[in-house]
Amino acid sequence: MLTRTLTSSFRRQFSSSSIAYNRALVYSRNGSPSEVLSAITYPDLPPPPPNTVNIRFILSAINPADINTIEGVYPSKPTLTSNINSTGPGSDEQPVFVAGNEGLAQIDQIGDGVEGFKQNDWVVMDKSQVGTWSTCRNVSAKDVIRLPLKDSDGLTAPHGATMTVNPTTAFNMLREFVDLKEGDWVVQNGANSAVGKLVIQIAKLRGLNTLNLVRARDNFAEFAKSLEDLGATKVLTYDDLKDKAVRGKIQEWTSGKPLLLALNCIGGDATTSMVKLLSNGAHLVSYGAMSKQPISLPTSLFIFKDLMTHGFWQTRWSKTHSREEKEELIGKLAGWMSRGQLQAPEHEIITLGKNETDEEVSQRVRGIFSDMAEGKYKKKVLLKLEDKA
Amino acid sequence: MLTRTLTSSFRRQFSSSSIAYNRALVYSRNGSPSEVLSAITYPDLPPPPPNTVNIRFILSAINPADINTIEGVYPSKPTLTSNINSTGPGSDEQPVFVAGNEGLAQIDQIGDGVEGFKQNDWVVMDKSQVGTWSTCRNVSAKDVIRLPLKDSDGLTAPHGATMTVNPTTAFNMLREFVDLKEGDWVVQNGANSAVGKLVIQIAKLRGLNTLNLVRARDNFAEFAKSLEDLGATKVLTYDDLKDKAVRGKIQEWTSGKPLLLALNCIGGDATTSMVKLLSNGAHLVSYGAMSKQPISLPTSLFIFKDLMTHGFWQTRWSKTHSREEKEELIGKLAGWMSRGQLQAPEHEIITLGKNETDEEVSQRVRGIFSDMAEGKYKKKVLLKLEDKA
Structure with a gap:
């Protein structure tokens, strides 16, 4: 199968050049997530280039639109990532799509010229299809929004990981x-x-x-x-x-x-x-x-x-509104959430463990999507991708 | 039949008090125009009270919405006219609805306090359901709009009689x-x-x-x-x-x-x-x-x-826009029409003659609507109600 070959190719590539610690759920062709998704392992990111940040995901959401995206039937298309471990010029890796649109991450490293972020700040995605079903990514600083609050303020990780799709939609439909x-x-x-x-x-x-x-x-x-x-x-x-x-x-x-x-x-x-x-x-x-x-x-x-x-499509709202408007909205939602005025969705956290092999994780993830298609998950599923041992 | 009785009651009433010269198509209950419309005769209007004008219709349009109005299924309802020959306090006439929404009229007499109109000016209706299928009406000066042009300027009566429903709709949909x-x-x-x-x-x-x-x-x-x-x-x-x-x-x-x-x-x-x-x-x-x-x-x-x-509903547009905006729109359309840049609809003028009795006109009008319901009229029908002999 293409995806298995791909996975092996990735692992071979990195196993020879650096120690692989990170994991992502990727696909190289559209189809049912229960068939096309694979876990791959990749090494730690290099230090972030100017105006970018390295982020580590704390918790990532699975939304219905993610399934449509992987199937290739969603209007918002991800871009192929030819080099998941760097934003530098392409390597000879076979390009993949890193799945996932919504998630909570924390700032790991900050590139030159980036202002307004400090290490361990909580951030959410401003750009669509960043590839949140991964342990870490290098992203443009303008593609993430800093949360003004975090766990020490009463904001939970499930709140943060489910903030940019549904709560923003609900809020904006009541306002716009x-x-x-x-x-x-x-x-x-x-x-x-x-x-x-x-x-x-x-x-x-x-x-x-x-x-x-x-x-x-x-x-x-x-x-x-x-x-x-x-x-x-x-x-x-x-x-x-x-x-x-x-x-x-x-x-x-x-x-x-x-x-x-x-x-x-x-x-x-x-x-x-x-x-x-x-x-x-x-x-x-x-x-x-x-x-x-x-x-x-x-x-x-x-x-x-x-x-x-x-x-109403939050993706369009996001593209047509200023950073200030988005920060204000996120700040308002985070405030309500931290005070318990806005509940996090009922959810189930699925940990993709550090001791599992990519093959094991791939199998498990495909099973999850297979079960999901059969309506076996009544709650929001949140993915926790552990750094690989 | 109710409408026949009504017609007779009108004629009796006026025959004893004044000479009946004018005619209107009226109904007193909702139903198919081919069943409920009647012609009635009424005397000349008294001089217009302050802020009103007496107008005489030159040509009046039959629109599909008029049929729905008479049937009682159109959202814009006419008001009962308890005294068709005056705007003064009610008489003991049985109230009727005077049919017709669109038409071209000319100013006949001008009440005190009315500005911007002179005798024989051409006017179109600004208010819905004025009752244009009649020879003359007394109306509030604010319910009619003066045409800046008339026949001597190349504007035809069919243009004027079909200006306030379709051309305004077409123009506004392209602009609003x-x-x-x-x-x-x-x-x-x-x-x-x-x-x-x-x-x-x-x-x-x-x-x-x-x-x-x-x-x-x-x-x-x-x-x-x-x-x-x-x-x-x-x-x-x-x-x-x-x-x-x-x-x-x-x-x-x-x-x-x-x-x-x-x-x-x-x-x-x-x-x-x-x-x-x-x-x-x-x-x-x-x-x-x-x-x-x-x-x-x-x-x-x-x-x-x-x-x-x-x-888009021109009636709503009209209610929510200023007199200046409406005059500007009518002026623009009249200009195009007078220069032959906007064609009048293909039409057929039906004259309700001065020598016909109310009974004869009633029968003929009902026949027209009956034929219309069967699709026998391919052109716009315009009514010319002659003053009764």
Whole structure:
């Protein structure tokens, strides 16, 4: 197999020239992560060139988009890394993609001309597809953002490792489309998704009310209670919306305040029925399509109710906003997290141990993705890649 | 029948008190125009109260939305007119709706405090549902806009009578969503609709290129030629879009310029396939739904291609823009029309003659709407209500 050959080629290359301590999960062709991902070992990074930093990953997140990226079906493409152990001119290594987009790292070494970082600072990625499923990387200083807080301030590593995708998405969707004031209402479907739960918490922190839509389930009251404990104002099922009387109930809850923002991660009927609750001049913002159904809306809502629809993609937001704006956002989120006002997602940390061989790690990682595809992981999976012994 | 009784009641009322010269098409309950419309006769208007003007209609348009309004299914509702012959306190007349939203009138008499109008000035309606299917009305001076040009300037009555709905829609859709510069491209479906043809002409006048989508038909080359003669840059059928190679052709035509604005009056597949041609960050603006199919779009277009969708409704634009903006727009359109740069729609003028009785006119008008529902009128119908003998 290509990936095995590749792995061997890497190991041979480095075993002759330096002692291999580090590990990365890489792929050289697109496909299912359970087939194309391999662990490789590489030596310690050389000192960072000017304007770059060497970072060591503390914890790295696996997000659904990572799977699409490896499959090659995600619009944000990683760049081939021809020389994982240096940013210098290419060697004769066979180039690979280092997987992983989100993660928490700490500053290890600082290149000339870099300001604003000191050793052991916690950082998160500003650039997409940095290759966070690795023990260490050399990156441009402008591609990472320093966290103003760390573990000693009450910020946990799982918080830090899951900060740049979902919490930023939730925060920005509540800010970028409608100028919401304290007491205003927002409606969302997929309210129990990772982002949905963050929307609930951030809305609550801002004094906003949330109307949360979820699938019907047996233990609904208990389930709704768990979202209310998180800060949800009201929870309804999609089926509830079929009852015309529920509109009156919603108007009562909102005291007739307009409903101007709907957040959508489902598509299909769960979106159409939500949009019908909206007031004139409202915005539908989509960030996911769990049902794999298109968004289907009567034209009259656009013409006569002035509905506007948008998508939100944090990757685009990041590319179109200044470093100051991003630092401010990260700082705000880190503050809430450190004070326990924003929960880290339920998660499971998988350690890829220093005593495992690359072959063993490759097998285990492929198994993890295979299980994940079968829905065996209900929690967010965080990878801890130990330095290799 | 209610409407017959009503008509008789009107005629009785006025026959005893004044001579009836004027006529209006009215209804007192919602339903098909071919069933609920009646002609009634009413006396000359009293002199206009302060801040109002008496206007006499020259020509009045029948638009598809008028039918929906009479049916009661249009969001813009007319107000009941309890006393068609005066704006003074109500009489004991049974209130009616006077039909008609668009039309060209001339100023007949001017009330105290009204500035900016003189007798015989041509005016168009600024307010919705003024009741233009009548010979004369008393209206607030702020509800009409003076045309800076008239027949002696080369502006025709059909131009004036069809100015405030379709040309304004076409003009505003090309201006309000994307800042288009000379040489930029716009794509539209239903390109041979009344608005579509105006989009073609106005785009041409602004130096914009149009990619026009229409249904396949036998005489396509000839048909495409007719749109090109109007100013269309390119014409394709919806079926053409199924051929992947057509994308390359379009890119060649546009020289790779981004396609940032799509205008939609169809819905369903004709919208989905059009939207797939758009560049990142584009806007889909809907103003009609001829297919009666919803707008159905993959969520990925919103998230990853930053697609934004809106509706356009001239009635809303009118309510949210200043008198100065409206006068400027009307002035610009009238100028183009008077110079023959913007064609009046193909039309048929139906005269409701002075020697016909109300019963005869009622029957004829109902027949017209009945024929219209069967698609017997291919042209825009303009009503000329003669003063009754």
